[in-house]
Amino acid sequence: MTVLFECTYGDERYVGLGIPAADAPLRLYPALGVELAKMVREFGHDETLLRDALTADRSPVDVPVSEISAVRMRPPLLPEHVGDALVSGFMMTHNVKADATVPDQPNWFVKGLGDVLKVPGQPLSVPADAVAVTEEAEVVLVYVDDEDAVPRYAGYTFGNDLTDIGLFKRHAGHLSYAKLCDTAVAPWLHLGAPPSSVTGEVTIERAGEVAWKAGFTTGTDALHYDLDTMVSRLFSYRSLHHPGRVHYVFIGADRSSFHGGFRTEHGDRVVLDFTSHGVTLSNPLAWAR
CATH class of the missing domain: 3.90.850.10 (Fumarylacetoacetase-like, C-terminal domain)
Known part of the structure; x- marks a missing residue:
């Protein structure tokens, strides 16, 4: 089963896959202004399509363990307003x-x-x-x-x-x-x-x-x-x-x-x-x- 999360890191918005393991680096994908809620609504019926939409043509950012505390998690799909x-x-x-x-x-x-x-x-x-x-x-x-x-x-x-x-x-x-x-x-x-x-x-x-x-x-x-x-x-x-x-x-x-x-x-x-x-x-x- 696919698990998604959204967070901020260095004042930028990112999307991640899976539940992060404790004391392990964190791989994030730039959100690039895309509304995650809309993507889940459109592609959520097909987890492969959704994964591709979230990761294709987006260079991942790997957050080292030493900087995990700088990552701020958000409630899932929380709107901007x-x-x-x-x-x-x-x-x-x-x-x-x-x-x-x-x-x-x-x-x-x-x-x-x-x-x-x-x-x-x-x-x-x-x-x-x-x-x-x-x-x-x-x-x-x-x-x-x-x-x-x-x-x-x-x-x-x-x-x-x-x-x-x-x-x-x-x-x-x-x-x-x-x-x-x-x-x-x-x-x-x-x-x-x-x-x-x-x-x-x-x-x-x-x-x-x-x-x-x-x-x-x-x-x-x-x-x-x-x-x-x-x-x-x-x-x-x-x-x-x-x-x-x-x-x-x-x-x-x-x-x-x-x-x-x-x-x-x-x-x-x-x-x-x-x-x-x-x-x-x-x-x-x-x-x-």
Whole structure:
């Protein structure tokens, strides 16, 4: 399966292939002003064509290990203008949490525009008056609206749908506010179909020590609802669409540290290890002041 990422290096935009290995040189290809989202939309059905389009007639740039820290990863397919990205998701979709009173379609929420997307290492901001904040390890589907504003599936990545679950538990009608926290996403865009099974581990560190740890399971096999039905019904609302808009859709999470009785604090570091797919997200939490 092809994995793509986009980054900046020396104030220039580049595209890379694969998940970079730790402590290894990084090969990048000049973006040359080409919109990656448009290329994925046009050639994503054929990974060979897409690879050729990204690399043909473009001299690669090899970044030595000593300069890797100068490379800045970007959320996958993030538009130049953050207002052209919509970040949203479904809640209580997994078999372990599904609401039996909602038989056909789970609740949907909006997290924000493209500026709520953070990459590993960046702080995740939550409201100053948050009640009880928890991590949610999730698969994130990425769609790009074409010239006719029709959403086209581009691929998937992984994310942390940080949520003020305490606010939601206090009043279920306040879900829309509870979701207005930053979210971390992996820079790597996987071009295949959404994964059926994803397993991993959450670790929460406090003052450099492990404060809480547990495993999680997600993926389409863990869903109580049919994913295609969920997405098609959501995207049937034309008001969501605009040519070129990129959608990041979180499809729900397994139980979290909150369900395990743990309460996060300002300065805690949340590490999500999506072990089955070789992806790790590590971000500190920052209560707004």
